[in-house]
Amino acid sequence: MPHVRPLSRESLEKFEPFFQVAEQMMGGFVPNSLFTLGHRPEILEAFMVLAGTVNGPGTVDPGLKQLVAYVASTAAGCRYCQAHTSAHASHAGVEDEKVEHAFEFETHPVFSDSERAALRLARDSALVPNLVDAEHFTELRKQFDDAQIVELVSVCALFGFLNRWNDTMSTELESTPRAFGEQHLTAAGWEVGKHG
Numbered sequence: 001m002p003h004v005r006p007l008s009r010e011s012l013e014k015f016e017p018f019f020q021v022a023e024q025m026m027g028g029f030v031p032n033s034l035f036t037l038g039h040r041p042e043i044l045e046a047f048m049v050l051a052g053t054v055n056g057p058g059t060v061d062p063g064l065k066q067l068v069a070y071v072a073s074t075a076a077g078c079r080y081c082q083a084h085t086s087a088h089a090s091h092a093g094v095e096d097e098k099v100e101h102a103f104e105f106e107t108h109p110v111f112s113d114s115e116r117a118a119l120r121l122a123r124d125s126a127l128v129p130n131l132v133d134a135e136h137f138t139e140l141r142k143q144f145d146d147a148q149i150v151e152l153v154s155v156c157a158l159f160g161f162l163n164r165w166n167d168t169m170s171t172e173l174e175s176t177p178r179a180f181g182e183q184h185l186t187a188a189g190w191e192v193g194k195h196g
Helices: 010-026 032-037 041-055 062-076 079-091 096-100 113-126 134-141 146-169 175-184
Strands: none
Touching: 010 032, 010 041, 010 079, 032 041, 032 146, 041 146, 062 079, 062 096, 062 113, 062 146, 079 096, 079 146, 079 175, 096 175, 113 134, 113 146, 134 146
């Protein structure tokens, strides 16, 4: 049960254009976290701009960005964001095999060297203490330019906020990502936990 009651979508009418974009990006639903952020409309507005920019068009493949978000969220322990990002990765065209084996990225043959470098960054940036060092950037620069590296780190940082937000607020998980998590993530130990 969420610690702060989400507002209704209707009560946040000003944000309806943003919600429609989120709904399209997420595959048919608006994250409940946005309705809780709505208690402070100025924070919701700033967050929507940041999230739209980070998750929006860039030069890094959208599916890879969602895999990065998934690995970072898993390393941080946020089950809500794990379900969201894995479902979003699938919606963006990432094969289920990659989602299901995301934490075997170092050795599983389905991952490329560029994916390995990005997912290593995601995992190690989400740990406390942060384990990213110069070697991560040496490997990233073999695959990505500086603008793309900034894009990847931005995804990790955005989900750092979302992981803390949703775990702290005990945000209720929506049915679409919950069903995806139950189908594809339970073999790796995922459960809905406090987000049910």
